[in-house]
Amino acid sequence: MSVTLLESGIVDVSFGEDVKVIKPVNLYGCEISNNCFIGPFVEIQKDVRIGKRTKVQSHAFICELVKIGDDCFVGHGVVFINDVFSNGGPARGNKALWRHTQIGNNVSIGSNATILPVTICDNVVIGAGSVVTKNVVKPGVYAGNPARLIKKLE
Amino acid sequence: MSVTLLESGIVDVSFGEDVKVIKPVNLYGCEISNNCFIGPFVEIQKDVRIGKRTKVQSHAFICELVKIGDDCFVGHGVVFINDVFSNGGPARGNKALWRHTQIGNNVSIGSNATILPVTICDNVVIGAGSVVTKNVVKPGVYAGNPARLIKKLE
Amino acid sequence: MSVTLLESGIVDVSFGEDVKVIKPVNLYGCEISNNCFIGPFVEIQKDVRIGKRTKVQSHAFICELVKIGDDCFVGHGVVFINDVFSNGGPARGNKALWRHTQIGNNVSIGSNATILPVTICDNVVIGAGSVVTKNVVKPGVYAGNPARLIKKLE
Numbered sequence: 403m404s405v406t407l408l409e410s411g412i413v414d415v416s417f418g419e420d421v422k423v424i425k426p427v428n429l430y431g432c433e434i435s436n437n438c439f440i441g442p443f444v445e446i447q448k449d450v451r452i453g454k455r456t457k458v459q460s461h462a463f464i465c466e467l468v469k470i471g472d473d474c475f476v477g478h479g480v481v482f483i484n485d486v487f488s489n490g491g492p493a494r495g496n497k498a499l500w501r502h503t504q505i506g507n508n509v510s511i512g513s514n515a516t517i518l519p520v521t522i523c524d525n526v527v528i529g530a531g532s533v534v535t536k537n538v539v540k541p542g543v544y545a546g547n548p549a550r551l552i553k554k555l556e
Numbered sequence: 557m558s559v560t561l562l563e564s565g566i567v568d569v570s571f572g573e574d575v576k577v578i579k580p581v582n583l584y585g586c587e588i589s590n591n592c593f594i595g596p597f598v599e600i601q602k603d604v605r606i607g608k609r610t611k612v613q614s615h616a617f618i619c620e621l622v623k624i625g626d627d628c629f630v631g632h633g634v635v636f637i638n639d640v641f642s643n644g645g646p647a648r649g650n651k652a653l654w655r656h657t658q659i660g661n662n663v664s665i666g667s668n669a670t671i672l673p674v675t676i677c678d679n680v681v682i683g684a685g686s687v688v689t690k691n692v693v694k695p696g697v698y699a700g701n702p703a704r705l706i707k708k709l710e
Numbered sequence: 711m712s713v714t715l716l717e718s719g720i721v722d723v724s725f726g727e728d729v730k731v732i733k734p735v736n737l738y739g740c741e742i743s744n745n746c747f748i749g750p751f752v753e754i755q756k757d758v759r760i761g762k763r764t765k766v767q768s769h770a771f772i773c774e775l776v777k778i779g780d781d782c783f784v785g786h787g788v789v790f791i792n793d794v795f796s797n798g799g800p801a802r803g804n805k806a807l808w809r810h811t812q813i814g815n816n817v818s819i820g821s822n823a824t825i826l827p828v829t830i831c832d833n834v835v836i837g838a839g840s841v842v843t844k845n846v847v848k849p850g851v852y853a854g855n856p857a858r859l860i861k862k863l864e
Contacts, residue, residue: 403724403725403726403727403729404725404727404728404729405725405729405730405731406728406729406730406731407720407731407733408730408731408732408733409732409733410732410733410734410750410751412561416557417557417558417559418557419557419558420558420560421557421558421559421560422559422560422562423559423560423561423562424562424563424564424582425561425562425563425564426564426580426734426750426751428732428750428751428768441599442564442580442582442599443564443580443582443597443599443615443751443769445749445750445751445768445769445786457646459617460582460599460617461597461599461615461617461633461635461751461769461787463767463768463769463786463787463821465786473645475641475645475646477635477637478599478617478619478635479615479617479633479635479769479787479822481769481785481786481787481821481822481838483785483820483821483838487783487818487820487835487851490818490833490835490851490863491781491783491816491818491835492765492783492818508645510641510644510645510646512637512641512670513617513635513637513670514633514635514668514670514687514822516820516821516822516838516839518838525644527641527644527645529687530635530637530670530672530687531670531687531701533822533837533838533839543641543644546701546702547701547839547854547855548854555644566715570711571711571712571713572711573711573712574712574714575711575712575713575714576713576714576716577713577714577715577716578716578717578718578736579715579716579717579718580718580734595753596718596734596736596753597718597734597736597751597753597769611800613771614736614753614771615751615753615769615771615787615789627799629799629800631789631791632753632771632773632789633769633771633787633789662799664795664798664799664800666791666795666824667771667789667791667824668787668789668822668824668841679798681795681798681799683841684789684791684824684826684841685824685841685855697795697798700855700856701855709798
């Protein structure tokens with residue numbers, strides 16, 4: 403038997419001003435802007451960009467190819483996805499099969515929500531426990547599995 | 557850049573007798589009664605109260621304003637919520653907008669369930685992966701997103 | 711008050727060749743085969759068996775009585791279940807009430823999915839955020855709560 407044990411940590415992260423992080427976390431190769439908060443047991447992968455004043459709560463997972471705007475809230479246990487198993491299984495390293503996620507500004511994602519690779523516009527609330535499978539192009543509150551508009555926001 | 561790194565830990569927690577905790581955890585300002593079990597990668601926030609013989613499994617998150625009774629089971633990855641984004645986004649420190657959750661005795665919450673701020677009476681089972689959006693006032697088994705009664709219990 | 715603090719770790723695990731593990735994890739009494747990957751914040755309980763080249767992503771929880779085949783993908787935050795509260799609450803140590811889960815080969819389980827005790831055949835994709843409540847006996851893509859067939863695979 404042979405096992406390689408690596409430690410979670412903070413490697414090659416570009417932090418803005420006044421960022422607060424609660425360890426243990428696994429953050430690598432990402433950009434975290436001014437006044438962000440990152441809770442415990444969070445993993446953020448490389449090339450992720452997180453805007454100003456955004457809070458990422460405990461147990462969240464943010465994968466490669468995700469960009470998140472300013473003043474967002476990523477609830478506890480929220481997971482993002484870049485590989486939709488389009489060939490019937492994982493891309494296994496073929497990143498040409500991965501897809502991007504773009505989250506606007508002032509987007510609040512409720513805890514335990516699951517975000518497939520989509521675009522979400524500014525001023526959106528995603529209900530807790532929702533599964534977002536399609537782009538969200540109008541401000542509003544969206545919830546359910548799959549998530550649907552349940553309330554318009556001005 | 558400036559980043560403040562804090563460590564998860566156990567701070568200002570009132571433990572009863574014969575409590576067992578598997579680290580790493582992030583527990584602060586809460587009350588955990590006799591004979592409780594707290595699994596790894598759990599976060600419990602301040603002013604939470606957990607009754608006797610209740611088990612909180614790995615990856616659970618229990619937020620401020622939650623009270624849980626005796627002989628309960630909080631499954632793996634269960635998250636509680638106190639802020640329902642009632643103004644279209646997080647309360648951002650305005651706790652007047654937060655809401656309470658009260659869980660009775662002998663309540664078993666299946667893994668990956670999401671519990672909005674509600675009251676749940678004694679002798680209830682919440683199915684795994686459910687999203688509980690309304691008060692539960694009668695004993696029974698509730699499941700789905702949103703959770704609905706699927707079986708009455710005597 | 712009296713509290714017993716234990717540390718997560720790696721105890722009595724049988725590793726194959728070229729396994730990679732990102733700590734912190736809580737792994738005990740399980741068998742993890744050649745070329746597996748185990749991400750951070752993962753818990754795997756005793757007697758679990760995981761086949762070759764299977765990846766278990768961050769925040770996953772795999773309970774006792776689960777067997778997973780070769781070339782599988784267990785997404786971030788996926789939880790397995792062995793106790794369905796068949797008597798209206800947890801079995802509380804009566805393992806005669808627990809049930810088995812058997813996952814075939816080339817099964818890809820999307821992030822935040824919840825897997826009740828079932829059998830899943832080879833060549834299956836489970837969508838992210840799904841709740842699998844019944845056996846899956848034909849290859850295909852299954853999604854939703856409860857999970858249903860949404861696409862057949864050859």
